[in-house]
Amino acid sequence: MPDVINADGTIRQDNWAVVPRPEDGESLAIPSDQPALIPADLWLAGYEHFTGNDRIGVWFDSHDEPEIIADKVNELPLIGVNFPRFVDGRGYSIARLLRERFGYRNELRAIGDVLLDQLQFMKRCGFDSYALRADKDINHAATCLNFFSQGYQAATDTDLPLFRRRAG
Amino acid sequence: MYVYDEHDRQMAAERVAQFRDQTRRALAGELSEEEFLPLRLQNGLYVQRHAPMLRICVPYGMLRSDQLRRLARITRDYDKGYAHFTTRQNVQLNWPALEDVPDILADLAEVEMHANQTSGNCIRNTTTDQFSGVQADEITDPRPYCEIIRQWSTFHPEFAFLPRKFKVAVNASEKTDRAAIRIHDIGLQIVRNDAGELGFRVHVGGGLGRTPMVGPVIREFLPELDLLTYLEAVLRVYNRYGRRDNKFKARIKILVKALTPEGFAEKVEAEWAHIKDSPTRLTPEAIERMKGFFTEPPYEALDNATDLLARQRFENRDFDQWLSHNVDVHKKPGYAIVTLTLKKTGTPPGDVTDHQLEQIADLADEYSFGEVRVTHHQNVVLADVRQDRLLELWEAITPMGFGTANLNTLTDIICCPGGDYCALANAKSIPVAEAIQRRFEDLDYLYDLGNIDLNISGCMNACGHHHVGNIGVLGVDKKGEEFYQVSLGGSSHHDADIGKILGPSFAREDMPEVIAKIIDVYVDQRTEEEEFLDTYRRIGIKPFKERVYA
Numbered sequence: 001m002p003d004v005i006n007a008d009g010t011i012r013q014d015n016w017a018v019v020p021r022p023e024d025g026e027s028l029a030i031p032s033d034q035p036a037l038i039p040a041d042l043w044l045a046g047y048e049h050f051t052g053n054d055r056i057g058v059w060f061d062s063h064d065e066p067e068i069i070a071d072k073v074n075e076l077p078l079i080g081v082n083f084p085r086f087v088d089g090r091g092y093s094i095a096r097l098l099r100e101r102f103g104y105r106n107e108l109r110a111i112g113d114v115l116l117d118q119l120q121f122m123k124r125c126g127f128d129s130y131a132l133r134a135d136k137d138i139n140h141a142a143t144c145l146n147f148f149s150q151g152y153q154a155a156t157d158t159d160l161p162l163f164r165r166r167a168g
Numbered sequence: 169m170y171v172y173d174e175h176d177r178q179m180a181a182e183r184v185a186q187f188r189d190q191t192r193r194a195l196a197g198e199l200s201e202e203e204f205l206p207l208r209l210q211n212g213l214y215v216q217r218h219a220p221m222l223r224i225c226v227p228y229g230m231l232r233s234d235q236l237r238r239l240a241r242i243t244r245d246y247d248k249g250y251a252h253f254t255t256r257q258n259v260q261l262n263w264p265a266l267e268d269v270p271d272i273l274a275d276l277a278e279v280e281m282h283a284n285q286t287s288g289n290c291i292r293n294t295t296t297d298q299f300s301g302v303q304a305d306e307i308t309d310p311r312p313y314c315e316i317i318r319q320w321s322t323f324h325p326e327f328a329f330l331p332r333k334f335k336v337a338v339n340a341s342e343k344t345d346r347a348a349i350r351i352h353d354i355g356l357q358i359v360r361n362d363a364g365e366l367g368f369r370v371h372v373g374g375g376l377g378r379t380p381m382v383g384p385v386i387r388e389f390l391p392e393l394d395l396l397t398y399l400e401a402v403l404r405v406y407n408r409y410g411r412r413d414n415k416f417k418a419r420i421k422i423l424v425k426a427l428t429p430e431g432f433a434e435k436v437e438a439e440w441a442h443i444k445d446s447p448t449r450l451t452p453e454a455i456e457r458m459k460g461f462f463t464e465p466p467y468e469a470l471d472n473a474t475d476l477l478a479r480q481r482f483e484n485r486d487f488d489q490w491l492s493h494n495v496d497v498h499k500k501p502g503y504a505i506v507t508l509t510l511k512k513t514g515t516p517p518g519d520v521t522d523h524q525l526e527q528i529a530d531l532a533d534e535y536s537f538g539e540v541r542v543t544h545h546q547n548v549v550l551a552d553v554r555q556d557r558l559l560e561l562w563e564a565i566t567p568m569g570f571g572t573a574n575l576n577t578l579t580d581i582i583c584c585p586g587g588d589y590c591a592l593a594n595a596k597s598i599p600v601a602e603a604i605q606r607r608f609e610d611l612d613y614l615y616d617l618g619n620i621d622l623n624i625s626g627c628m629n630a631c632g633h634h635h636v637g638n639i640g641v642l643g644v645d646k647k648g649e650e651f652y653q654v655s656l657g658g659s660s661h662h663d664a665d666i667g668k669i670l671g672p673s674f675a676r677e678d679m680p681e682v683i684a685k686i687i688d689v690y691v692d693q694r695t696e697e698e699e700f701l702d703t704y705r706r707i708g709i710k711p712f713k714e715r716v717y718a
């Protein structure tokens with residue numbers, strides 16, 4: 001079973017699968033023995049069927065619009081946001097929208113090209129679990145999640161940008 | 169000037185520790201080159217023709233004398249004893265070793281300096297007018313806002329991996345624009361509305377490079393407290409919708425053009441409506457607190473030294489010329505703004521030795537409350553010099569090579585490092601600058617020509633701002649040989665414009681003559697009060713073409 005990093009840097013095992021978008025003409029291959037993340041638009045298309053199933057979550061690709069499920073986010077046990085390449089920063093905005101705009105409260109996972117040096121940015125934008133790319137040293141994650149003890153800005157993790165803390 | 173508190177110091181130290189760890193992993197092969205690339209770029213480290221190149225941040229161009237001395241020591245200890253002032257008010261070292269960079273960053277952090285976000289696809293150093301706080305006609309000092317933006321953009325978790333680099337510039341004067349705000353991704357013009365409230369006119373989507381554009385206005389008035397939330401909205405729209413499939417189409421200017429400025433503005437307003445009142449909204453106290461760092465130095469109550477200066481000018485013609493060109497009016501009676509030019513013929517524009525850095529530090533301590541400003545024209549400003557000490561200062565700087573009285577003239581050239589240093593170059597740029605400076609050594613003739621911006625870049629990337637030079641020179645490659653394309657009519661000021669290409673390119677040895685012919689047309693055709701750009705705008709490009717290609 002693959003390891004997943006928690007926001008506090010601890011490691012746990014979990015067996016959520018990420019179901020890729022099916023090719024034209026093929027159907028969604030949801031595994032029977034594992035909980036699974038499916039493309040968010042397909043979840044919405046099969047809403048009647050999927051909603052309430054706590055073994056089905058959704059994932060967004062970096063060009064997807066999280067707005068499509070804005071009013072339904074908390075019906076999902078887990079949302080994944082894909083980083084197709086680590087230099088594609090759209091996932092950070094998607095995460096903040098899910099958390100801060102749509103009020104998503106359950107687990108938010110970074111998937112795809114997830115490397116160590118981006119973990120703290122992800123955490124600040126509201127991700128609370130990270131599926132690190134397999135070739136990276138998972139034991140270094142706790143260090144990388146905590147390079148900085150504070151930040152200048154308000155983000156998902158804090159409503160107090162430094163300019164407000166300085167005033168206090 | 170801004171002074172770090174324990175929070176800034178802590179984050180600066182943590183940043184150095186982080187980069188040390190990253191460098192160790194890169195050298196140990198745990199980080200691939202591709203993975204290390206954005207990390208090192210966001211710490212200022214490029215890999216260049218000869219060696220890595222380190223770009224050190226000088227926030228909005230402000231430097232203290234202790235920082236200058238530290239820079240001098242760093243160039244001596246880790247480099248070849250010289251540094252380069254860039255067109256973005258930063259400092260660049262050309263020869264550091266990769267494994268030394270964490271130590272250099274630690275040395276910088278001790279004097280409240282860093283290289284954060286000076287490269288890479290992130291929010292870069294915010295720049296402004298080098299005369300901020302000392303000129304009479306500004307609406308308010310822009311530097312507190314620049315520092316507010318610096319802090320907001322530093323390690324911003326959402327915007328560290330944008331489609332492309334992102335630059336913000338702020339201007340506060342109604343009459344001049346020394347910050348070239350309209351060729352930045354975001355240009356902020358400080359204004360007052362009819363009710364007398366302070367705010368910004370927001371330009372988005374300017375930029376040079378391959379597709380030069382002048383940034384359109386997307387909001388006429390943004391109240392000052394809304395500065396950061398609005399920037400956050402612009403950046404979020406750009407982060408989500410800017411193109412990532414093609415590096416040459418990834419700047420925000422391309423998105424603004426594709427959506428039209430109105431369409432882009434609508435998207436920003438829609439995003440902003442959600443976050444306008446978020447915790448990121450500034451407070452009057454936060455702005456007041458920041459303004460507290462940019463108060464006036466302890467000026468003495470003086471009168472203008474008009475008679476003294478008149479006498480000194482009369483007795484010394486060289487001093488007179490320097491005063492006319494390199495010294496500007498200060499808002500306080502008895503004081504003056506002095507620009508030290510780094511444009512001596514034979515020295516690459518913007519280059520300084522370690523020794524010169526120390527000399528500048530000493531001059532700052534002796535004459536200008538220990539501070540200097542770097543300009544985007546690659547010069548250095550002493551902003552608060554007593555008028556009765558100008559002669560003494562001029563006598564001191566002349567042998568140092570900072571007294572060339574050519575500010576804003578044809579030979580005050582902006583020039584990128586070009587083929588001598590830069591791996592991307594099509595052609596050398598420094599020797600062209602030098603040849604032109606030699607051709608126009610007669611100062612009386614130069615002064616007669618008035619203000620002319622001549623800008624040179626060694627390739628399309630436009631580091632030397634050639635598009636917005638009144639005369640622009642661009643290095644091009646023709647079948648492996650170096651040629652130069654000339655454009656006319658650009659401007660980086662309030663009347664910003666992109667120059668038009670004159671015609672086929674020229675060989676390097678012909679360049680001084682080509683420039684001379686262009687100048688001849690201007691001299692023949694100008695009316696009494698016209699500057700070069702005025703004449704060009706009146707008569708168009710045709711007469712220049714006819715003369716140059718005759």
Ligand code: HEM
Pocket residue numbers: 214216221252253254255256260351375376377378583584585586589590591592629630631632633
């Ligand atoms: C020596 C190595 C250098 C390299 C490899 C380099 C590379 C580049 C590249 C690739 C761009 C284009 C980015 C784009 O717009 O797509 C660029 C832009 C720029 N560079 Fe450099 N550069 C170097 C040195 C400098 C120096 C020394 C300066 C200052 C004098 C400078 C100032 C700028 C500026 C102002 C721009 C922005 C133009 C714009 O707004 O688009 N660069 N540089």
Ligand code: SF4
Pocket residue numbers: 584585586587590591592593594595625626627628629630631632
């Ligand atoms: S303009 Fe081109 S040649 Fe000049 S420094 Fe920039 S990338 Fe290099």
